[in-house]
Amino acid sequence: MHNEPKVFNIPTIKSDCGNLSIVDSINTLPFDLKRVFYVYENPAGNKRGNHAHKTLKEFIWCLKGKIEVFNISISGKKTNFILDKPNKGLYIPEKTWSYQISLSSDSIYCVGCSDYYKEEDYIREYKEFEKLIIYK
Secondary structure: OOOOOEEEEOOEEEEOOEEEEOOOOOOOOOOOOOEEEEEOOOOOOOEEEEEEEOOOOEEEEEEEOOEEEEEEOOOOOEEEEEEOOOOEEEEEOOOOEEEEEEOOOOOEEEEEEOOOOOHHHEEOOHHHHHOOOOOO
């Protein structure tokens, strides 16, 4: 399906009463959503994530503030993305090394996942991830 991280626009309904953005498995996500978690009160400059997943896919979007997401795909391609709007999100496929840096201390960001938490799905050591990279 999608082997590289990719930014998606989140469908938004605009009105005089405010905007409503919708994240779901039909209109936004390239996977079925099973878990959502969110990160907040993360000081500016802090690094989070810094791991990959064997099979889990993620979608990350910033509700408030600004974060930068750094990735290395299984093909070895390095990318980084700024997320600073609640109607823009980043798809992170499985076998992608990723970490986030909060660029503002008021950042609140959500991560939607294709599966429930399973510690055995994590690749926490970069040297282990390097062994998976297809093109070196």
